[in-house]
Amino acid sequence: MATSPVAHSPLGIPKSRVRQLMAASIGNVVEWYDWYAYTFLAVYFSDQVFPKASDNSLVPLLSSFAVFAVGFFMRPLGGLLVGAFADRYGRKSAMTFTIVLMGAGSLLVGLTPTYAAVGLLAPVILTLARLIQGLSVGGEFAAATTFLVESAPPGRRGLFSSFQYVSTTIGQLIASGLAALLATNLIEADMDSWGWRVPFVVGAVLSLVGLWIRKGADETSAVAEEIQRGEATRPKLFEFLRLHPRSAATIVGITIAGTVAYYTWTSFLPTYAQITVDFDKAESLQIGTISLVFFMILQPLLGMLSDRIGRKPMLITFGFGFLILPVPLLGLLTDAYWSLLVVQLVGMVFLGCFTAISAAVNSELFPTRVRAAGAGFPYSLTVALFGGTAPLIGTALQEADNPGLFPWYMSALALISTLVYIFVLRETKDEPLR
Secondary structure (H helix, E strand, O other): OOOOHHHOOOOOOOOOHHHHHHHHHHHHHHHHHHHHHHHHHHHHHHHHHOOOEOOEOHHHHHHHHHHHHHHHOOHHHHHHHHHHHHHHHOHHHHHHHHHHHHHHHHHHHHOOOOHHHHOOHHHHHHHHHHHHHHHHHHHHHHHHHHHHHHHOOOOOHHHHHHHHHHHHHHHHHHHHHHHHHHHHHOOHHHHHHOHHHHHHHHHHHHHHHHHHHHOOOOOOOHHHHHHHOOOOOOOOOOHHHHHOHHHHHHHHHHHHHHHHHHHHHHHHHHHHHHHHHOOOHHHHHHHHHHHHHHHHHHHHHHHHHHHHHOHHHHHHHHHHHHHHOHHHHHHOOOOOHHHHHHHHHHHHHHHHHHHOOHHHHHHHOOOHHHHHHHHHHHHHHHHHHHHOOHHHHHHHHHHOOOOOHHHHHHHHHHHHHHHHHHHOOOOOOOOOOO
């Protein structure tokens, strides 16, 4: 029986590269649709699941973002465990597992009862759902990004890498678009009571579609195939850290600024505008949708650019952009429609220089044997510490009457990452995958 060439080498030729892109991307769409629906709809369901305290209207929203952060802290565990699973048993098996988990978590969010109905059990159920989703998303990054990069032809790893955030953004667009559609056509009372549940139930159904599509993918890890045939030993859980500590530390430095900028500009900014300048809820969701379309179109263009000029120039451009721009850009926010739109679009140009090549850079730092766990764990840990807490920090600073500190916080983190881009990161564009 003939076997697929990709089964024998991570640099082999899959039967269809388009099919590989579809398998990773469509499943990733579902994963991130479910994940981001929570952020877009938090302003609607927070009052239903969390009780108010001292008549402060920000307490439920703050609590919902605290649970958002809790979900992020499962992502390192997902990156480690699912990444190790992907290194041992293959990327395809790991991606099947993650999409099943995400569908289950999304359905649980959609069915979460209100605080008025079950009391403290409501936030407990919501937290459990976010823990499941966090484990899934952490594992998804570890498996899907390595799968994408290993499926790429020579000289196109940046382009293939960009589809990680193309698919992520499509998932966000569907979540944002559906949320905006519901917010526009339902009265606020209906949106608060039941409308916010609809996107989560839809996400559970979409996960079944993604599961079906991923069944047709080709495996990309030669080492996983050798392990299954008994020709190679299984990598230890922390083997990537023991043998490649510099690469793991470099990923942390690369990601610190990128993750805060990403979650602020693509998810939290509409909410930030609402709580700082009293921006209209429905209009902020509309602007978020427009900005995400623009951001999605940028990804493959910037990915191809990185295949020509290298990874370092792209990351340095991003680093200096977010070192300089957050304070003046967020200072432009008013309740005018154009202000939020301009702030989001300008920021996303620079942000794309990071997101388009993140998967390629991380994967290029590790050999196939430990690539999924090596790229997945330090990335997900950094995202949990800095990206997952961005909405919580921004909301808390507003509650403390110091919202102007948040952009300075972003700039400080950008300084750290920019130093890593310049002095630590080596250029990997022309290096073969190890």
